[in-house]
Structures are given as C-alpha cells and as structure tokens.
Amino acid sequence: MLRKAFLAAGVAAAVAAVAVPLAFAQTTSTVTPSTAATKIACVGAAVQTRETAIDAAMTTYTGAVNAAYAARATALSQAYTQTTVSATKTAVNAAWATFRSSMKSARGAWQSSRNAAWSAYRTAAVACKAPAGTGDGANSTSEASGT
DSSP, rough: OOHHHHHHHHHHHHHHHHHHHHHHHHHHHHHHHHHHHHHHHHHHHHHHHHHHHHHHHHHHHHHHHHHHHHHHHHHHHHHOOOSSHHHHHHHHHHHHHHHHHHHHHHHHHHHHHHHHHHHHHHHHHHHHHHOTTTOOOOGGGOOOOOO
C-alpha cells in the first residue's frame, strides 16, 4: 500500500514537472505573436520610409521631365523664328539635343533614387527579422523604370 502511495506521489510529481514547462510554453507562445507583430510593424515602417523616398524621387523626376518638355517647346518655338534653313536646323537640333540630355539626366537621377530607396528598404527589412512573406520586395519590378 505504501508502495502504491509512493508510486502515486511519483506520478503526480512527474505530471506536475511536465505541466509547469507546458504552462510556461503556453505563456511564451503568447509573447511570440507580439514579437511577430513588432517585427511586422518594423517592416511596415521600412515600407513607409521607402514609399516616402520613392514619392519624393518621383516628384523630382516628373518635375524635371516637365521642365525638359517646357524648355524644348520654348527652344523649338525660338528655332522656328529663324529666317534661314541652316539656322533653323541648327536651333532645332540643339533643342532636341538639350531635351535628350535633360531626359537622360532626369531618368538617371530617378533610377538612382529608386534603387537607393529599395536597397535601404531591403536592408531595413532584413534587420527587422520578420516572418517570411511579410515584405513586398518581390513587387519591385512593378516600379516605373523611367524609360
């Protein structure tokens, strides 16, 4: 009988020994969603920073493109006030050359800014250590290329 009591006490102790870690595991698992939520919020902040940078870069790009078109229109207008074919042709070629140069410069600045924003985002997202699939880096190919 005493042996059964010790056996029962041993079983109870073993159950208690297993129950405490299980209770602890359940407590720590409730911390995990908070940590996951924090990591996801970290990626969200990185996305917001990227989008703000891309928005500013696009605003700069479109402003430069608009300025290039306005300058071209003015230069072409002036070109066609020339009185000789030679002078008109020279002025028209200069207007288009300046336009191409302005567009190339605007495109290069846009692409550089866009790539820098995406690169900074990727670095920040990795540092967040968020669960796989929470970032949107795979969508970077949908970005305007500036061509």
